[in-house]
Amino acid sequence: MYRWLAPLLLILTTACGPLQADAVGEADGLVAGHISPFDTSSPAITNLDPALLRAVRQAARDAAADGVELFLTTAWRSERYQRKLYEEAITKYGSEREARRYVSTPDSSRHVTGDAVDVGPTDADDWLNRHGSAYGLCQTYANEMWHFELATTPGGECPPMRADASARR
Template identity: 55%
Template sequence: MRVTVFDDEIPAVVNLNPDLLAALRRAATDAADDGVELLVNGGWRSPEYQRRLLREAISKYGSAEAAARWVAAPETSAHVRGEAVDIGPVGGAAWLSEHGAGYGLCQIYRNEPWHYELRPDAVDHGCPPMYADPSHDPRLRRKATPRGA
C-alpha cells in the first residue's frame, strides 16, 4: 500500500488517530513545499491483518522472539490502535526524520526508520530516545492473563 495522508477513502489513513493524522497532513504539506512526498506504506490495521503479519514474520524469522523485533501482536500494536504510521518512500521517511519533531512525529525504533508515532511534547522538547527495536518497547509486552480468566 502506498497512499498519501490525504486519501480519505483508505481505512489505513482515515482510521488513524485524528491528532496523528492532522500532524501528518501538516508535515506532508510542508514536505511537498520542499519537493518531498510523504506516502503511507502502513497505517491503521485491523487485528486480523496484524495477526497475519505476525504469523508471516514468525515464519520468516523462525520464532516469535525474532519476529517481535519487527511485528507486534494485535493486542499491543500501535497500528491496530491507529497510533502509528509507516512512511515512505525513503526520501519521505528521511525528511520526516529531520523535521518530524516539529510536528510531534517521532521515529520510535532504530531498526524501523519508516515507523512514526505522535509525541506532542516533541514539538517543544524533541523526540524521546528510540528503542532499538519493538522487542525493547515496554508498551508491547503482553499483560499476563490470570489463570481461570
C-alpha cells in the same frame, strides 16, 4: 443445479490448500503499494488517531513545499491483519522472539490502535526524521526508519528510540 460445485471445491481445496477465509483486504487497512495521507476513503487513513492524522498531513504539506513527496505505506491495521503479519513474521524469522523485533503482536501494535504510520519513500523518511519533532512525529524504533508515532508535543524533543518493536510491551 450446482451439484458439480461441491466436488470442484473439494478438488481445488485439496490441490491448492484451504480457501483463504483469513485473507485481509482494504477494510482491514491493507494498502496496495502506498497511499496519500489525504485519502478520505481508505480505512487505513480514516481509522488513524485524529491528532496523528493532522500532524502527518501538515508534515506532508511542508515536505511537499521542500520538494519531498511523503506517502504512507501502511497506517491503521485491524487486529486480524496485524495477527496475519505477526504469524508471517514468525514463519520468516523462525521464532516469536525474533519476529517481535520486526512485527508487534496484535495487542501491542500501535498500528492497530491507529497511533502509528509507516512513511515512504526513503527521502520522506529522512525529511521526517529531520523535521518530524516540529509536528510531534518521531521515529520510535531504531531498526525502522519509516515508523512514526506522535511521541512528543509539536516542537518538543523526541524520546530516545527503542532498539526494535520487541522493546515495547
